[in-house]
Amino acid sequence: MEEQFQEIIDYIKHWIESGDYKESHPKLDKNTGYTTVDFVADYFLSNPNPEDEDEFNSTEIPLTVYIDNENKFKLEFNKPLFDFYFKGYETEENTNVVEQFIEFTEKSGLSL
Numbered sequence: 559m560e561e562q563f564q565e566i567i568d569y570i571k572h573w574i575e576s577g578d579y580k581e582s583h584p585k586l587d588k589n590t591g592y593t594t595v596d597f598v599a600d601y602f603l604s605n606p607n608p609e610d611e612d613e614f615n616s617t618e619i620p621l622t623v624y625i626d627n628e629n630k631f632k633l634e635f636n637k638p639l640f641d642f643y644f645k646g647y648e649t650e651e652n653t654n655v656v657e658q659f660i661e662f663t664e665k666s667g668l669s670l
Contacts, residue, residue, distance in 0.1 A: 559655075563662045566599045566619070573597070574629050584625070592624035596636065601655050617652035618643055619659050624670055632670040633663050 573579050584595040599619040620639035624632040635656065644652065663669040 559658060560662060562601055563659055566601070566659075567663075567666065567668065570597060570599075570621075570623060570631065570633070574623070574625055574631055579623070579625070587624070590624065592626055592632075595623050595625070596639070597621045597623050598639075599659075601659070617655050619656055622670075631668070633668050634670040635660050 579595050579597075582595045582597070584593045586592075587594050597620075599621060600616050601619055602616045618640075620636040620643065622634045622636050624634065640648075640656065660669065
């Protein structure tokens with residue numbers, strides 16, 4: 559599980575360093591000085607079957623990414639967006655993944 563979490567972090571880091579995040583309509587937060595942008599991370603709960611595109615089990619982890627002037631970043635779980643995505647469909651499994659991802663970012667020093 560932590561390996562997939564690290565892959566998400568690495569992808570976000572690359573997304574920021576390459577400047578690709580600018581295509582996602584970032585906003586400057588005047589109170590914090592951070593540039594903020596929404597990001598939705600896909601987390602696969604089980605390996606997808608490459609022969610059947612409809613057969614996979616994943617969850618989405620909506621995040622707000624805070625980027626400073628040196629392209630260092632912090633992450634914040636976007637609970638309202640999670641509720642919007644999963645209202646009536648949330649499961650113990652996807653809620654558990656989100657909670658573990660939040661713990662992972664806190665241990666990694668990336669949590670806002």
